[in-house]
Amino acid sequence: MEVNFDNMIPDLHYYIHRKCTASWKIDPDYISFIDITYVIAGKARYFIDGTEYIVRKGDLICIPKGTHRAAVSVPEDLMECYSTNLFLTDQKGNDISLPINLISHIGNVPQLISCFHEIHEEWLKREFGYKLKVRASMCLILYHIMDLLFNENRISSKDIRIINSIRYMSTHFAEDVSIETMASLFHIHPVYYGNLFKKALGMTFKQYLISLRLNHAENILRSGEANVGDAALQSGFSDIYYFSKLFKEKKGIPPSKLLPPERKRHIELFK
Incomplete structure (x- = not known):
């Protein structure tokens, strides 16, 4: 499923790191915001549009x-959870919704917990610029959620060899990088390395390298x-x-x- 979240602008209305008591409840009502809650311990009973749900540790609730x-x-x-109430608009100020199920089990996600901790700290201190x-x-939280639920090329395995490969390629893509040289860094056969790479990213080593080079060239040209x-050479292409x-x-x-346009005029003048 292709999801465009590049234009999402979140406005956090309410946040709480909730540690429920036995008497805790949310009174029945229609909500005027989006409720995103991440359960990190325990259970609770939610009633959403008349249907009962038992939520538990590792569940992401999106109402x-x-x-x-x-x-x-x-x-x-x-239940212990991080709960946020937010408004979500596009760059023109139009309301947008999240294409997420009411309940998604995502398990323990350290990146999400870290983002909620940052919100918790800023929300309590309320110092200069805290809303920004x-x-x-909140943007990072939305990114991690979308990445978990919709990114088919996400590295689900924690193979440190592939993670380190991606980091290396992001800074050395313009050099003479080959599958053989990368495999040798991890002391494995190139064929086995290539299979690992494709399984993790859903594309071959060469396809990924070319995409990095073309994206870099595009950035240079647009600037x-x-x-x-020159853009070709700086991006690792020797043949224009x-x-x-x-x-x-x-x-x-x-x-x-x-x-x-100004660059095109400059080129025309010096032809």
Whole structure:
């Protein structure tokens, strides 16, 4: 499923690190916000639009705006959770919803917990600029949720060899990087390394390397800092004709079309 979350702007209305008591409850009502709650311990009973759900450790609750909501404790196994009420708009100020199930079991996600800790600290201190910092943390929370639920190419395994490979390639992509040299760094056979890489990312080593190089070239061209030939060389392509053909094939437009108008005029003057 393709989900575009690049234009999401969260506005946090309410936050709490909740440690439920036996008498805790949420009174029945329609909510005017999105409720995102991450359960880190225990259980609770939620009633969402008339349906009862038992939520437990590792569950992510996402209740849309306009939904009828209520909740009560499970006294023998009290819930601990991070709960946020937020408004979500696009860059034009239009309300948008999250394409997430009411209840998703995502397990223990340290990155999410870290983001909630940051919100907790800023929400309590309320120092200068805290709303901006909270919004940034909320954006990261939304990113991690989307990455977990919708990114088919996410590295689900924790193979440190592939994680380190990606880090290395992100800074050395313009160099003569090959599957053989990368495999040798981890003392494994290139064929086995290639299989590991494809299984983790859903694409071959060469495809991933080319995507890094083309994305870097695109950034350079859009900035106007280099012409097509220089952008190709700085991105790891030694053949400008191969680069131009590949760029058009993958990006849908010739690389020269990305040059800012002032850069194009500069090139015309010095022809």
